[in-house]
Amino acid sequence: MKKLLAVFVTLLFFGMIIFPSSGIQIDNKPIIKSDGGNILYVGGNGSGNYSKIQDAIDNASDGDTVFVFDDSSPYYENVVINKTINLIGECKDTTIIDGMGKGNVVWLKEYNYGVTICGFTIQKGGVSLYRGILIENSDSITITDNIIVSSTWCGIGVSYSDNCIISSNNVSYNNNYGISLAYSNNNIISDNTLSYHENSLSLGCSNNNFIFNNTFLEGNNCMNIQHCNCNTVKENKIYNGKIHIYNSNFNNIINNSINAGLPFLKVFLSNCTKNNITGNSFFNTGLWLYYSYLNNVSDNTVNDKPLVYLEEKSYESIDNDNVGQVVIIKCNNIVVKNLTISNTYIGIQLFDSNNCSISDNIISNSCAGIQLDLFNNSDILNNSFLKNKHGILFYHFNCNNTISRNNLYKNLVTGIVIDRCSDDNILYLNNFIDNTEQARDNRNIWDNGKSGNYWDDYNGTDDDGDGIGDTPYLIPGGSKDIYPLMYPTVNFAPTAPIITGPKSGKPKVEYEYTFNSTDPNNDSVKYFIDWGDNNTEWTEYGDSGLEISLEHTWYEKGNYTIKAKAKDINGSESNWSEFIVTMPRDKSISRLLFLRFLERYPLIKTLLLRLGFQ
Numbered sequence: 001m002k003k004l005l006a007v008f009v010t011l012l013f014f015g016m017i018i019f020p021s022s023g024i025q026i027d028n029k030p031i032i033k034s035d036g037g038n039i040l041y042v043g044g045n046g047s048g049n050y051s052k053i054q055d056a057i058d059n060a061s062d063g064d065t066v067f068v069f070d071d072s073s074p075y076y077e078n079v080v081i082n083k084t085i086n087l088i089g090e091c092k093d094t095t096i097i098d099g100m101g102k103g104n105v106v107w108l109k110e111y112n113y114g115v116t117i118c119g120f121t122i123q124k125g126g127v128s129l130y131r132g133i134l135i136e137n138s139d140s141i142t143i144t145d146n147i148i149v150s151s152t153w154c155g156i157g158v159s160y161s162d163n164c165i166i167s168s169n170n171v172s173y174n175n176n177y178g179i180s181l182a183y184s185n186n187n188i189i190s191d192n193t194l195s196y197h198e199n200s201l202s203l204g205c206s207n208n209n210f211i212f213n214n215t216f217l218e219g220n221n222c223m224n225i226q227h228c229n230c231n232t233v234k235e236n237k238i239y240n241g242k243i244h245i246y247n248s249n250f251n252n253i254i255n256n257s258i259n260a261g262l263p264f265l266k267v268f269l270s271n272c273t274k275n276n277i278t279g280n281s282f283f284n285t286g287l288w289l290y291y292s293y294l295n296n297v298s299d300n301t302v303n304d305k306p307l308v309y310l311e312e313k314s315y316e317s318i319d320n321d322n323v324g325q326v327v328i329i330k331c332n333n334i335v336v337k338n339l340t341i342s343n344t345y346i347g348i349q350l351f352d353s354n355n356c357s358i359s360d361n362i363i364s365n366s367c368a369g370i371q372l373d374l375f376n377n378s379d380i381l382n383n384s385f386l387k388n389k390h391g392i393l394f395y396h397f398n399c400n401n402t403i404s405r406n407n408l409y410k411n412l413v414t415g416i417v418i419d420r421c422s423d424d425n426i427l428y429l430n431n432f433i434d435n436t437e438q439a440r441d442n443r444n445i446w447d448n449g450k451s452g453n454y455w456d457d458y459n460g461t462d463d464d465g466d467g468i469g470d471t472p473y474l475i476p477g478g479s480k481d482i483y484p485l486m487y488p489t490v491n492f493a494p495t496a497p498i499i500t501g502p503k504s505g506k507p508k509v510e511y512e513y514t515f516n517s518t519d520p521n522n523d524s525v526k527y528f529i530d531w532g533d534n535n536t537e538w539t540e541y542g543d544s545g546l547e548i549s550l551e552h553t554w555y556e557k558g559n560y561t562i563k564a565k566a567k568d569i570n571g572s573e574s575n576w577s578e579f580i581v582t583m584p585r586d587k588s589i590s591r592l593l594f595l596r597f598l599e600r601y602p603l604i605k606t607l608l609l610r611l612g613f614q
Contacts, residue, residue: 037063037085043072053079053087053097060085068120070094078103081115089119092147099125104134105151112138121147131157132174139163149173155197158184167191171200178219181206189214199224200241203231210234216241225251242285243267245275252276259283269295286327289316310334328353337361341369347388350375359383368393369411372422376400385411391435394418394425403427404448405489409520411435418444418477428452431488433520442478452483456520462486492520493572494544497527497564499579507583510553517566517574519544525566532560532581541569554583 040056041049050056053075056066065086068075074096081087087106089095097120099105105125108115115138122132132151135141141164148155148171155171156179158164164187171178171194178194180202181187187209194200195217202224203209211233216222222241225231225248232252239259245251249272258267258280267285269275272292280300289295289310297308297318310316311329318326318336325344328334334356341347347363348370350356356378363369369385371393377400384407385391391408394417403425408415415435418425428448432438433456446452451468460469469484494517501513515527524541531537531552539548554560562579 037061037065039065039067042066042068042075044069045071052077057081057083057085057087068095070096074098076100079106080109081106081112082109084112084114086116087118087120088116089146092119092121092145094121095119096121096123098123099130099132099151101152102126102130104131106133107131108133108135108138108141110137112141114140116142116144117146118142118144119146121149123148123150125151125153127152127175129153131155131180132171133157135159135161135164137161141165142167144168146170153177154180155194156180158182158187160184162186164188165190169193172196177202180204181209185209188212193217194222195219202226203228207231211236215239245269245272247271249273249275253278253280255279257281257283258285286325292316325349327351328356332356335359339363342366346371349373350378354378357381362386364388371395372398372401374398378402379404381405383407384409385415387411390414390417392416394422396421398422399424401425404429406430407433407490407492408435408438409433409492413437415439416441418442429485429489430454431490431492432456433488433492437476439475439479440477441475444479446473446475446479446481447483450483452481452485454485454488455481458484458486460484488521491523491568491570491572494519494523494525494566494568494574496575496577497566499562499564499577501579501581503580504582504584505554507555507557508553510551511581512549512551513562513579514547514549515539515564515566516545516547519566519568521568521570523568523570525568528565528567530563532562544568554581557583559583 040060042053042056043049051072053066053068054077057079060066060083062084065088068089070090073094076098078099079097097105101124103126105122106117117133125132130152131154132148133143133156135158138161141161143156144167146169148169150173152175154177155174156166158181160183162185166179166189168191171192173196176198178197178200179189182204184206185208190212191214193215197219199221200216200219205227207229209231212235214236216236216238219241221244222238223243226246228248230250233256234254236256238256267287269292270290273294275295277295278298282300287297287308295316297316308318308326310331316334325341325346326336326348329351331353332355334353336348337359339361341361341363342365344366346368347366348358350372352374354376359381360383362384364386366388368390369388369392370380373395375398379402382405386409388411390413391411399422408430414437415432416439418441423443425444426448427444427446428451430453432453438455455473458469458473460471462468463470467486469486473481473484475481497515497517499513499515502511505511517525519525522544525544526541527539527548529537529550533554542548560581562581563576565576566574
């Protein structure tokens with residue numbers, strides 16, 4: 001009996017911990033503790049229960065909890081809270097507070113602290129400047145796990161209130177704003193779903209707020225931020241709406257997924273300084289910077305539409321991006337570097353801009369890698385233009401630019417075409433390799449007085465061995481390179497090897513395979529071979545384009561993937577090539593492997609022999 005009593009007391013003790021008399025737990029919500037206060041009930045059939053929410057609030061004291069049953073829902077009233085209480089609904093889907101089209105539905109009036117509202121549907125506030133929930137001149141308020149719908153002007157309004165938490169609410173179909181913050185700081189807005197508003201989230205004159213992991217659906221302006229500093233907008237999902245940020249500084253827009261749905265919906269920054277826009281995924285949208293400067297745009301990705309627009313006196317640094325298209329209009333002193341751009345109409349477009357630097361970008365498979373219009377006194381350096389229609393396209397009065405150390409490779413129409421009164425540009429130390437037409441120009445300078453460019457179709461000689469061709473390279477259109485280079489100015493990686501040989505065979509039979517790679521610099525290459533059966537090897541260096549042959553034997557049935565890459569003498573490696581070989585089953589090989597297994601584990605062999613297996 002003593003043991004049974006001890007077990008009972010222990011269970012009772014744990015029961016008191018799990019189910020405290022001063023708290024409530026409903027619908028898997030966290031326990032709401034009243035901190036020693038009373039629990040007042042609204043609705044339901046209990047003795048002494050209130051029929052109106054406001055009556056229970058009026059009779060509550062600081063620290064009390066008002067719990068509202070859904071039996072008597074909807075509650076047609078406008079609730080005013082002016083004390084520190086917990087207001088808890090039984091179920092957010094069925095516990096409804098209806099404002100009957102007038103006033104604020106729930107109003108946390110001035111100088112509240114520590115109020116929690118959880119578990120309600122809040123609907124139908126007044127038609128002009130009213131909110132579903134209004135937090136005014138209050139601090140440390142928690143609004144969580146509610147549905148705020150059709151509450152007219154604004155779903156949740158926060159004014160002159162700090163350190164609040166607005167989380168896990170579904171806010172939809174309010175006329176203007178989903179959630180609005182004005183003159184409110186250090187608040188957390190997280191895990192909400194906001195949909196079908198003119199402005200889903202608005203921040204005005206509010207600082208140091210954290211906006212995290214919300215979902216924005218079908219709004220005109222999903223996010224509107226004005227005169228706000230040092231806010232963090234992180235890991236939100238935005239669909240079919242745009243973001244506007246005005247006169248705001250030092251904000252972080254990080255790791256968001258932004259799908260505008262339509263091309264004209266975009267992320268727009270105006271008169272903004274030193275904001276950090278990094279790690280975001282853009283779909284069908286762009287980033288437009290207007291009269292903004294010293295913002296950081298980096299490590300973003302884009303799908304098929306323009307990512308970055310810079311207009312009117314923007315002074316930006318765009319770095320380390322993997323983007324779709326950059327458009328720079330009427331800007332000076334722009335730095336754009338380390339971008340990977342592919343499959344766009346124009347990779348980088350520069351219009352009416354000066355003193356810019358475009359460097360170390362890779363642009364491929366686009367109509368034009370770079371297009372220049374009224375672009376002056378700038379540098380285009382160390383970029384690679386691969387398999388575009390045009391590598392670099394000059395239009396309309398581009399003057400005094402330096403184009404140097406760029407690689408133009410396999411562009412389908414022209415490596416560089418200069419047209420329409422562009423002059424006094426200097427082009428030197430560029431590499432033109434395997435373009436359909438290398439260049440076209442009639443009025444610019446194609447050397448720096450000592451060195452010109454490398455042209456892989458140059459047929460001249462270098463009798464004195466100084467690396468400069470003895471005769472000029474003639475450029476279609478009338479220009480010429482007086483000092484054509486005999487060798488490329490930078491090292492290119494070799495091409496991926498071509499693998500040939502039988503695609504099927506028998507185990508234990510030796511087969512021959514050939515490998516062939518070409519190095520654009522004509523450097524010697526060697527090959528790394530992975531035979532797909534845990535056997536690998538490096539070959540010796542050989543001439544570029546020289547086919548080599550190797551033999552190999554497989555000992556088991558199966559499909560094997562031969563992988564090969566080439567490496568030149570300067571260390572540049574090609575992409576991998578693959579070749580699949582099929583070997584049918586060979587029973588003798590399987591028996592051989594089984595015997596090897598038994599040799600490795602003699603105890604198993606002894607056991608099998610004792611059981612009669614031979």
